[in-house]
Amino acid sequence: MRVIRGLHNLPKASQGCVATIGNFDGVHRGHQAILDQLRERAAKLGLPVTVVVFEPQPREFFAGDQAPPRLTRLRDKVRLLAECGVDQVLCLPFNDALRSLTARQFIERVLVAGLGVRHLVVGDDFRFGRERDGDFALLARVGEECGFDVEHTRTFLLDDERVSSTRVRTLLASGNFAQAARMLGRPYRLAGRVIVDQQLGRTIGVPTANVPLLLQPLALRGVYAVITELSDGRFLPGVANIGWRPTVGSKRPVLEVHLFDVNEDLYGQRLRVYPCARLRGEITFDGLDALKQQIKVDQTQARHYFARHGLMVTAAATTQESEARQDAAGFADDAASSAASSISRSTGLPLASAPLAREAATSDSSVGPAPTDQDDG
Template identity: 60%
Template sequence: MELIRGLHNLRPQHRGCVATLGNFDGVHLGHQAVLAQLKQQAQKRNLPTCVLVFEPQPREFFARRQAPARLSLLRDKYQLLAQQGIDRLLCLAFNQRLRGLDARAFIQNVLLDGLGVQFLVVGDDFRFGCDRAGDFHLLQEVGQDAGFDVAHTHTFMRADERVSSTRVRTLLASGNLQQAAVMLGRPYQISGRVIYGRQLGRQWGVPTANIALRHPVLPLQGVFAVLARVDDQIWPAVANIGFRPSVDSLVPRLEVHLLDAQAHLYGQRLQVIFCARLREEQKFADLHQLQQQIYADIQSARDYFDAHKAMHVQPSASVNLWAHPPLASAPLAY
């Protein structure tokens, strides 16, 4: 999938496509329904597909630290969209200039002059432009005059619930990983590059792979039984995601300890697949209590995987969990 950053990087060969736009945070089943409709139209018209997203997401721009937790960063979103068979991803910087663009100017500058859209599909509640004045009806009105078709996808339901990024966030925050996976169409996962930490766990015989998290608002917190993956190598593991209140409580971090395996992970991109929440994150009176709880968490993770051997792969297995492809390298520098 081709990544295009900004309108200034659009070239003549990018004009003429079927497109959709939005946050696509998490690329859940509702998003996948929009993408399926997009691909159907692309095949019918013999045109490439294009998804338009914004960085930061608009609510992050306006609300800053009060914005909802991000389900997927741009790198992971790129991979998830690529796995859906999308041809191009156009990423626009959401800034004051774009924020001030009225809806009609957005259609003209971005959709018509920039992309040459011939078919557009949006969610049933989609709003855009300055003060969110643009909607499906405006797109239809302009499309009739400009010569492009517009369709919307109705609310996607699963088990009598509306599938949305907001609902997925609520489920993750409450520890309901199973229902969140139903709405996502896959287990929830986070990926990132392994960095050096304080190596406190190594001193206790439980070395951890540390992943710095870019957003202060986390979609889930606590201690989890997880699967850790690098390329085609998968290991059962235990992970803590949060602010480590017993250590520093300043910077959010994801720490992963592999069970019964050793691997040199520094500098590599690690994919962490969340299987079950073991407990909430908590502050301990001293490091000795923290150490003892870490040992107990490791045993809880072992017990979980022992009880679910039929569901999960064994250490170092090369097969893919839930038939979901690994996140391959992407042309993004973060």
């Protein structure tokens, strides 16, 4: 798949394409249905599938820190789009120049002159251009003039509920990882490379692998029972703190993972961390002794959770077990679930549908409803 950054990097002579436009944050099952729709049309026309995205996302540009948390970074979004059969991604910088374009200018410069769009798939509530003055009707009207067709997307429902990035964020914030995974079509995960940090965990007897996070609003914040996939394919249980570590005063958010019964050098490794159950929110402790005591409680709670689901938490998973989990794909829509948790048949990940303990929502916690915002798909 080809990633094109900016209109100026588009090939001079475009042969046309079938395209869609949007944030595609999370690349959830609703997005996947749109991409299926695109591929069907592209196959009939013999044209490549193109997705137009923006960086930053428009609401991040306008709202800054008040924008909804991202579900996927750009590199992860691109990877997921490639897995869905997209041929090229046009990533447009969302800046003052782009926001100043009228809807008709956007159509003429980006869709017609830039991409040579032959068929466009968007939602019937899609708005774009300066002052959001462009809509589906305008696209259809200009499309007739410029030689491209416009088709509206099919709504994707799960349990009679529209799948959207906003809904997935709410599920994650409330600790319902089981339903979030069903809407995403895969378990939610965070990924990144382990860096040398303060090494505070080692000094208090709890070594951690620290992965820096982007300076953006966090979809999750708190302490979680997690399964971590190492670069060698092993899946290991543990506990993770996601956030700002208020007791030690971090300057940026960090994913801090402690693996049970493992003492390995993980610096430089790329980890994939799957939150399975929420334990609590971030807390500012009076000192390191109080922090150490709470960490023991967190570890015990996470070990008990994994033990209830038949996972060995006193030894690393074998490579064969890891490969078996990797070979499985997708989630069954009728995956068994209870009020407390659900185990995915395909990956073996015990994904909770609620936090393991009641807690009051605070500024340091992602539990509870997500901030009110318009549905961004």
